[in-house]
Amino acid sequence: MIIQALVFYVFAAVTIAAGLMVITARNPVHSVLFLILAFFNAAGLFVLMGAEFLAMILVVVYVGAVAVLFLFVVMMLDINVEKARQGFKKYLFIGGAIGLVLLVELVLILSSVVSTDVSVVASVPIPAIDDVHNTRALGQVLYTKYVYLFEASGMILLVAMIGAIVLTLRKREGVRRQVIADQVNRSREEAVEIKKVSSGSGI
Amino acid sequence: MITTDLTMALPEIFLACAATTLLLFGAFRGEQGASFISALSVAVLAIAFGLIFLGNRPEGVAFGGLFVVDAYGDYMKLVVLVAAGFGILMTQRFIEREGMDRFEIPVLMVLATLGMLMMISANDLMSLYVGLELQSLSLYVIAAIRRENLKSSEAGLKYFVLGALSSGMLLYGSSMVYGFTGATDFAVIGENLSVALSTGGVPEIGLIVGLVFICAAIAFKISAVPFHMWTPDVYEGAPTPVTAFFASAPKVAGITLFARVLSDPFGSLVGEWQQIIVFVALASMILGSLAAIKQTNIKRLMAYSSIGNIGYALVGLAAGTQAGIEGLLIYMTIYIFMNMGTFACILSMRQKGTMVENIEDLKGLSKTSPLMAFALTVFMFSMAGIPPLAGFFGKYVVFAAAVDAGLTTLAVIGVLTSVIGAFYYLRIIKVMYFDEPTASFDKPIGGEMTLVLTVSSVFIVFFILFSSPIMDGAALAASALFAG
Numbered sequence: 307m308i309i310q311a312l313v314f315y316v317f318a319a320v321t322i323a324a325g326l327m328v329i330t331a332r333n334p335v336h337s338v339l340f341l342i343l344a345f346f347n348a349a350g351l352f353v354l355m356g357a358e359f360l361a362m363i364l365v366v367v368y369v370g371a372v373a374v375l376f377l378f379v380v381m382m383l384d385i386n387v388e389k390a391r392q393g394f395k396k397y398l399f400i401g402g403a404i405g406l407v408l409l410v411e412l413v414l415i416l417s418s419v420v421s422t423d424v425s426v427v428a429s430v431p432i433p434a435i436d437d438v439h440n441t442r443a444l445g446q447v448l449y450t451k452y453v454y455l456f457e458a459s460g461m462i463l464l465v466a467m468i469g470a471i472v473l474t475l476r477k478r479e480g481v482r483r484q485v486i487a488d489q490v491n492r493s494r495e496e497a498v499e500i501k502k503v504s505s506g507s508g509i
Numbered sequence: 510m511i512t513t514d515l516t517m518a519l520p521e522i523f524l525a526c527a528a529t530t531l532l533l534f535g536a537f538r539g540e541q542g543a544s545f546i547s548a549l550s551v552a553v554l555a556i557a558f559g560l561i562f563l564g565n566r567p568e569g570v571a572f573g574g575l576f577v578v579d580a581y582g583d584y585m586k587l588v589v590l591v592a593a594g595f596g597i598l599m600t601q602r603f604i605e606r607e608g609m610d611r612f613e614i615p616v617l618m619v620l621a622t623l624g625m626l627m628m629i630s631a632n633d634l635m636s637l638y639v640g641l642e643l644q645s646l647s648l649y650v651i652a653a654i655r656r657e658n659l660k661s662s663e664a665g666l667k668y669f670v671l672g673a674l675s676s677g678m679l680l681y682g683s684s685m686v687y688g689f690t691g692a693t694d695f696a697v698i699g700e701n702l703s704v705a706l707s708t709g710g711v712p713e714i715g716l717i718v719g720l721v722f723i724c725a726a727i728a729f730k731i732s733a734v735p736f737h738m739w740t741p742d743v744y745e746g747a748p749t750p751v752t753a754f755f756a757s758a759p760k761v762a763g764i765t766l767f768a769r770v771l772s773d774p775f776g777s778l779v780g781e782w783q784q785i786i787v788f789v790a791l792a793s794m795i796l797g798s799l800a801a802i803k804q805t806n807i808k809r810l811m812a813y814s815s816i817g818n819i820g821y822a823l824v825g826l827a828a829g830t831q832a833g834i835e836g837l838l839i840y841m842t843i844y845i846f847m848n849m850g851t852f853a854c855i856l857s858m859r860q861k862g863t864m865v866e867n868i869e870d871l872k873g874l875s876k877t878s879p880l881m882a883f884a885l886t887v888f889m890f891s892m893a894g895i896p897p898l899a900g901f902f903g904k905y906v907v908f909a910a911a912v913d914a915g916l917t918t919l920a921v922i923g924v925l926t927s928v929i930g931a932f933y934y935l936r937i938i939k940v941m942y943f944d945e946p947t948a949s950f951d952k953p954i955g956g957e958m959t960l961v962l963t964v965s966s967v968f969i970v971f972f973i974l975f976s977s978p979i980m981d982g983a984a985l986a987a988s989a990l991f992a993g
Contacts, residue, residue: 415715454518454572458627458639461525462646465620468532469650472613473665 314354321347334380342373359441514571517578520560520586521630524623527553528616535612543610547601550615554594554622561586570632574694577632581834584986585629585765588842589758593622595849595961596754599856602955603750607864609655618754621647625762629769634683634693637766641679641730644759645672651754652747664746671739675729682722689716698774706777717781723770724785731763733823734792737816744812749864752808753852756815761841764819768826768834772990779829786827787919793820794923798930807855807866810933811848814892817930818844824923825907828914835987836906842979843903843972847891850965854885857954857962868937873946881954882941884966889938891969893931899972 324344331337345368352361438446448456515522531553535546561583570577597615604610624644631637649672653665683693690698706712729736744752771782797817804810822844825837858865874882891900904927911920953959972979 412718415718418714451573452575452635454575455635455639457525458636458643461620461623462639462643464529465617465643465646465650468613468617468620469646472611472617472650473653473656 310354314351317347317350317354320344321351335377338373338377338380341376342369345369345373357440359444513567514576517566517569517571518576518630519564519566520557521623521626523560524553524557524619524626527556528619528623531612531619532616535616538612540611543612543614544601544605546612547597547615550597550619551594553619554590554597557622557626558587558590558594561590570696574696575633575636576627576630577695578630580989581769581986582629582765584838584982585761585841586626588838588845589622589625589629589761589765592758592761592845592849593618593625593754595845595964596750596758598957599753599849599853599961600750602957603748603856606862607655607748609748611654614651614654617647617651621651621754622758625758628762628766631766631769632695632773634686634695637770638676638679638683641766642676644762645676645730648672648755648759651751652743654751655748658746660746661748662746664743667739667746668743671729675726675736678722678729679726682719682724682726685715685719685722689713689719695770695774699776702774703777712778712781717778720775720778720782721785724767724782724789727763727767727770728789731760731767731819732812732816733789733819734796734816735789737793737796740816741809741812744815745806745808749808749852749856749866752811753849753856756811756852757845757848760815760819761845764822764826764837764841768837769990771826772829772834783827783829786823787916790820790823790827791919791922793817793823794926795820798926798933801930801933804933805867805869807858807868807871807937810868811851811855814930815848817926818848818892821904821907821923821927824911824916824919827919828907828910828916830910830914831987831991832913833907833910834990835983836903836910838983838986839906839979840903842983843891843899843969846965846968847888847900849961850884850969851888851892853958853961853965854881854888857881857950857958859951860948862951868940870948871937871940872944874941874950876946877949878952881950881962884962885941886938887966887969889934893934894927895931897973899969899976902972902976 321344324340324347327340328337328344331340345364349361349364352358352364531546531549534549535542538545566578568578568580597618600614600618601610604614621644624640624642624647627640628637628644629640631640649665649669652668653662655661686698687693690701692698692701702712702716725736732740744755747755771779771786775782793816797813797815797820801810801813801817804813818840822837822840825833825835825840827833828836855866858870860870871885874885887898891898894900894904896902904923908920908923911917911923954962
């Protein structure tokens with residue numbers, strides 16, 4: 307038990323520290339690397355909660371795809387971080403104040419939760435973790451009970467794809483594309499020329 | 510079992526299949542297929558309309574409680590489909606003239622409409638979210654579709670960033686509601702709440718916070734004050750027919766969803782949310798009428814006008830009664846026609862081949878194109894709420910419901926703001942009839958615009974004569990919402 311608590315605090319502390327570094331690091335590449343660290347530790351927290359499927363998805367999707375994509379974008383775009391950060395000090399005070407008020411309110415609400423009777427809340431039966439592993443549990447409902455949401459999410463992703471193509475694809479003039487038919491149709495005659503080179507005279 | 514589910518969601522499934530087919534078709538046809546796909550999209554929406562109107566679908570919940578079919582949803586779906594059909598109809602001519610005829614625009618509009626239908630039929634916090642997201646994501650793309658135009662890109666980006674923020678608020682609120690009620694299904698939430706309240710409990714503070722977050726997020730989507738800041742910029746920056754689309758169908762879907770969420774799962778908390786809605790309605794009406802006065806750009810004016818109109822519609826919701834919801838439905842139906850007609854006029858404002866969008870440009874319209882001036886006059890008088898035009902009845906039903914529910918102050922302030930609002934609507938009429946013309950608009954305005962203008966003005970003028978089907982439909986729809 308104590309080991310579990312210890313591991314939790316390590317993961318949690320590293321997640322928060324890495325999250326802070328993401329927004330304070332001067333070099334955007336470092337920010338992305340800290341983001342990856344934060345993802346890994348959040349995955350560790352999920353494992354501690356017994357949500358191993360979420361942990362794996364977090365690593366595979368966020369670290370494997372999203373963060374690497376971020377890294378590419380950050381490296382490809384020449385972002386002037388100092389310039390982007392110019393208004394930071396100006397808005398720090400007012401933004402911080404609003405955030406603090408919201409935080410205090412939410413903490414007060416959450417502390418009121420602890421005192422209430424939790425048994426009333428959990429009206430939906432949750433099977434014990436030993437009975438069904440959550441990967442299997444998800445698999446059992448994803449294409450049956452939640453098929454509507456699954457298909458709807460598919461439509462959302464389709465819209466995202468259409469949007470990305472519509473907003474970024476440009477037809478450029480003078481781009482030489484590979485035409486496989488042309489390549490296959492090339493005959494030996496138009497591709498190769500044989501020259502007789504008499505010895506000693508050069509070309 | 511699954512067959513029943515599929516039959517119930519038939520219009521949505523049809524729209525989804527049709528949209529993907531149109532997309533494939535467009536991809537094969539290339540750029541020149543845009544007008545054909547636009548026409549097909551309108552036909553697709555018309556078929557969906559027929560499926561809802563004629564189709565004998567079973568009512569009730571489907572897909573394990575995620576999706577609901579009832580008279581309330583059906584009524585609003587019909588309104589949304591009409592608005593979206595008009596929107597696509599007006600878009601085609603515009604994008605052809607402006608050299609941005611891309612087949613993706615009508616396809617995205619059909620997908621957005623699909624999202625709206627899903628929002629209207631949502632019976633669970635999760636299906637609410639996916640419907641809302643499908644609609645919003647399509648709209649973000651359409652707002653930024655003119656990517657070489659700075660204002661359009663700005664509109665798209667602003668809409669996207671603020672929309673993402675509101676989606677975040679919605680999810681946060683939903684998680685709180687789930688945490689405190691143990692369910693995401695509207696019916697189960699409602700049941701748990703009424704059981705808890707009937708045994709003498711008070712609603713938990715965390716649940717109220719979740720409800721407030723959800724309210725804030727939906728108020729954001731329908732651009733009610735104080736979550737309206739994005740509206741004027743997005744409306745001004747987006748291409749005009751897209752603005753017409755934004756100001757109509759998504760608003761109807763959003764407010765339908767709002768009414769369903771508040772009346773269905775949180776119906777027993779009416780005392781808690783009524784004050785929020787009263788405030789939002791008041792603020793929207795006041796800001797909508799005051800801020801519009803100093804606008805010179807007619808699209809920005811319409812943005813503030815739509816904020817004000819949402820305020821009036823919310824008065825019906827604030828009443829929290831069946832009569833109030835009925836008023837809301839009638840108001841939104843009439844609003845769609847006023848809005849579409851006005852935007853058809855705005856889209857016809859072209860001088861020497863370029864769009865103009867200042868109120869000044871309407872000078873002397875009564876002399877250069879009297880018919881259009883007359884139509885715009887009808888819409889403006891209707892927006893101002895002058896009888897016997899349709900707009901008067903819309904305002905009358907919501908205010909009457911508010912007075913019956915004991916919200917006399919709200920109704921009185923609503924009437925006052927609509928008097929203030931009349932000032933800027935009448936100013937447009939004054940500019941058209943009493944100022945000297947400087948330049949005339951290009952003619953002809955195109956068959957689609959004429960169609961939209963004719964249909965809307967006939968609806969507005971003759972509403973008093975054939976209002977009974979709409980009144981009856983709204984009454985049936987409202988009673989369906991309160992029966993469940």
